[in-house]
Amino acid sequence: MAPPGLNFWEPNGWRERLFLDGKSTPFSFEVKAMTNIEEIEETQQPKKPLRFDWVLPVLFRPARALREVVQSESSTWLTPLLLLSLLVVVSALVAGPIRTQMALSKPPELPADFQYWSPDAQQKYMEANQPNTSPLFMVVFPALGALARVWIGWFLLAAILHMILTLSGSRGSRSADFSLAGWSMLPYAIRTLVQIGAMLVTHRLISRPGLSGFLPADATGGLAYLGAFLGLIDLYLIWQIALLILGASVGSGLPRARVSGAVAATLLIFLALEALPGFIGAQLSTLTVNRPFFLF
Template identity: 45%
Template sequence: MSELDLTFMEEEKPKKFQLKWFFPIFFKPGKSLKEISEKEYAVWIAPLCILMVSALILVLVSAPILGGVSQNVATPEGFEYYSPEQQNQFNQAVSMGASPVVTIVFPLLGKILGIWIGWFLLGSILHLSLTLNGSRSSNRSALNVVAWASMPFLIRDIVQIIAVLVTKQLITQPGLSGFMEAGTTGLPAYLTALLSFMDIYLIWQFILAGLGAMKISGLKSGKAWLATIIAFIIFLALKALPGLISAQLGTLSTGGMFF
């Protein structure tokens, strides 16, 4: 093989990290998703990395407030009668709540896991739903579409970052979960978790995913949208389960651990 052929093959090697659809996915979604659907290789790395960066920034701006909240713990009744050792243990436990591990590492880990697990789960369910409706598209194509369809969550992160910086308060009831009473268990806790995902950004993601599903599946629009609806219903039902478990255990937030 000549040197010219090797050079040509090197130039034709697909680039998996592509930012070319960063702005077009917002302003020309149809054209962008058509180009994404035509790729025979993975192009999902860039949007997931972007979402991880925005998640990192959100965690960093929220960390001081979270640490302050952790410090505002009322001393138990009769604290003055505790032994010096017991008082020291209590103070150490309170100070641990403001440590970087609690305010940065754990929240960031949860968000990163949520991004990757949520993307893979929704992409796989969408692929299965399209296949059952007669599509012969690949799982890779569905994962590509779902990754880029998740870009509206970047806008949500930016809005939340601005809100935290301006109000100096944490967002504790996202989506429509504010309509539910806090501290519920059982079915109400499950509904609270579901409602916490319901916002304009989820609708935006759904629309982009539906448009992408039509591009990759080759199905009629009705079947493609039906498959997308089914995929999102199953995905959200699974996504809310950690919120139910968290409420039952009373140790985790109703927003869910991983998603």
């Protein structure tokens, strides 16, 4: 006789007989064999490639939203970059007619002896120095330049941020740092909206942005570079700094003071690099390039 509670293996599964007082009870029960146990499938929510539902929370409730950004298993940087890309293209479309009007209203510079030229030579000179107001130069090229600035700027910011945080002892992943860099650029979407509204109301281009107004407009050399650097400093940059510190504090696990230092170093390097295109563009704008024409 089997001892109480002894389990027997049968083809249909485990069978257990309970014995009371040395006699088997008139009842028994079966437990399904392990081979017949159904596997429990975890229902996973599909990952959203675009998270436009995070846009407003990142701007106005950043602490909770950025925690979701840096803790997300997938990269989410595409959403803010697409939004910012759309806005800079709209800005280029709005600025195109204004840029064309400004080019047409500015007369070409005349040579010192222009009055001694023959009427035919003067006419050819004026025709050769008419500004190129085609949509390619007034809209397409500025839009492509703005898009390149958005995407290349994001990549540089993310790479520098990840490198400095890693050197500071961060435990965050590269995906989280790149996503954080993308979402931290959302304040510039607000700035672009403000600039679009200003151009529609005033019919003028945005000039001397940020703190660049503290330097003369015709500055050259080192002052011109400093003006391009100061033009990047505004309230929206401070907003971005706050977002980076909040997100990096959660994702890196570092103390707030160390994160603040890493973010400050990141933006100092990034702004120094970002000011170079503006400085080069300012230097090139002072050059006068004339299309060839024939006097005779």
